Amino acid sequence: MRSKKNMTNKYGKRIYYRVAVIGMAAALLCVQGYTGSYAASRETFCAAGQEGGFVLDAQAASESREKQDGKEELQLYAQAAVLMDADSGRVLYGKNAEDKLPMASTTKIMTCILALEYGDLDQIVEASSYAASMPKVKLFVKAGEKYRLGDLLYSLMLESHNDSAVVIAEAVGGSVEKFAAMMNQKARDIGCFDSYFITPNGLDAKVNENGKVHSTTAADLARIMAYCVTDSPEKERFLEITRTQGYDFTDVEGKRSFHCSNHNAFLGMMQEALSGKTGFTNNAGYCYVGAVESEGRIFTVALLACGWPNNRSYKWSDMKKLASYGMERYQYRDIYEPQDFADILVRNGIAGEHGTPFEQASVSVTLKAQEESLSCLLCEEDQVEVKTRVETVLDAPVAAGEEVGSVSYFLNGELIKRYAVCTDTAVEERSFLWILEYIIKLAIFL
16 A cells, blocks of 8 residues: 555655646747747848858849950951850850841741741742732742642742742731741740841831831841741741742642752851851842751851941851861860758758657758750850858748759850759747647656
8 A cells, every 4th residue: 555655755746747838838939039030130031051042043144244245356248247156155255246227138047937937838829919019039929829838938048039928927927027026026925125127028118106216226137037047946947948049839720830959158168167148238238148057056147237348258258267266175074063952940940740749840852953954055265153142040831842042054154054952841830739738748758
């Protein structure tokens, strides 16, 4: 039989432990309230290893843009010229690259790609009197004649026929005006905001209502060509047409026969030549837009106002000079850098499924990159910077897949790629209620 004294000691100890547990609960609740208040006043983002967070990225980019790249200055005939990496759209060399100038028949690369993307090449189209009224160079279509749309694309791109361009525009867009609207929309879609199309053939034109003229920039024209040969869903057919040396066809009734010869002489000047289109008007002068391919690299070149008669050959000189400049200086290089990240402290977080109020929670993070390489076309003067920004501490709750930082790649101060750094798992908040429930459970089992 137990003595009354032993039973009293036993119950006394239980009361003591429970009082102690309740006291501990009060202390933890106080701590919880303090840390929560601190978390609310803390800045939401902290840059690991540096002060100022993302502000430093903008500052560094601005400073880098102010530096001279020290690249060789080329002597070109063209008033405006651009050498572009077709893959990235990056201007590798520019001369008055953003000047708005008339572009003559280089316009027809836009006409051609729109017809390929939105037209039916087997469609039978009828020439209008307006199309038949176009000036030379022309196929000499007659009003009422019918042609296969696909045949007229060879007339457009090999011989640069102005009347064929209008027949194509009216067939695909419903009218020249509606087709011009399609051209301008496509230009905006591919990032060309300094171009304005009025005609499908590139003849000099001006809109009296707003004073805008048919024009582009060397940068925009090079970008349009890059789209045609690398990004368009019809790029293979575009290349097939523009690389064809000769093409024969007839009107639908078979009454008239035509032969078209490719006037893009550059195709025979360099083995790397891929595609191109010539142009000339009195206002535009000689123009050219072309593409070259070498060792997996595709460069596009745009030349505007590259001489007037009798300087027809100036454009070939500039084209070869810029193409050679790109092929000799630029090579692909993998700039990707593997990243390892420490676990991030989670304030007021529950440490795992069976965590206690005394354990510190943390979460692992991963770089969200589908690839493990990042190839860029670079020359010796190019500067690549990799900047990592990751939170040093998080406030619970934290969701799985939550973005908590980034790894950014800068080329000569310009952001070219950004990868998100995200949490691998979720961390719940160590709330007042959770602590109270934890202590109650602990007291019950004492």
